[in-house]
Amino acid sequence: MTEKYDYKQLMNVLCNHHDVIDVPDIVEKNTEKWFNQTLTQVNDSVARLGIVEGDYHWHKHEDDDEFFFVLSGKLFIDLEDKTIELGPFQGTTISKDVMHRPRAPEKTVMLMVETAEIDPIGNDQA
DSSP: OOSSSOOEEEOSOOOOTTOOOOHHHHHHHOOOSEEEEEEEEETTEEEEEEEEEEEOOOBBOTTOOEEEEEEESOEEEEESSOEEEEOTTOEEEEOTTOOEEEEEEEEEEEEEEEETTOOTTOBOOO
16 A cells, blocks of 8 residues: 555565465455455566456556456546456556556456566556
8 A cells, every 4th residue: 555545555476386376265355445466476577466446546657568457347447548448358458658547437356467567556647
C-alpha cells in the first residue's frame, strides 16, 4: 500500500520455480478492493495476480510495456483516445509511456506480465 493510494501491492515473489501457484486460494483469501501480488519471476519479467474492484488512477510506465489478461470479471482500460473492454480470457498489452487507467465495475481477477522493475503505481499526472 502507498501513502497516496489505497492499494495493496505485494512485490515479493510468492512462489519459487516448480511450486504450484493456487490462484483460487489466493482469490478466496483476499479481502482488499485493489490487490496485486507477484506470483513468480520468469527471467527479467514477473507474473502478477490482480484482484480488483473500482478505479485505479491515471498513470503510465515510461520504460515498460504491461500485459493484462482477465480470468474472471470485467476490466476496462481507459486510454486518452479510447477504452479497451476485457472479459474473461481476453487480454491486451499497454505500450510503455501510454497514459491509462484500469477500472473494474465488479470484482475482477487478472494476470499481469511486466518487468520485475516496474512500479505498478507508475508515473501519474495528478
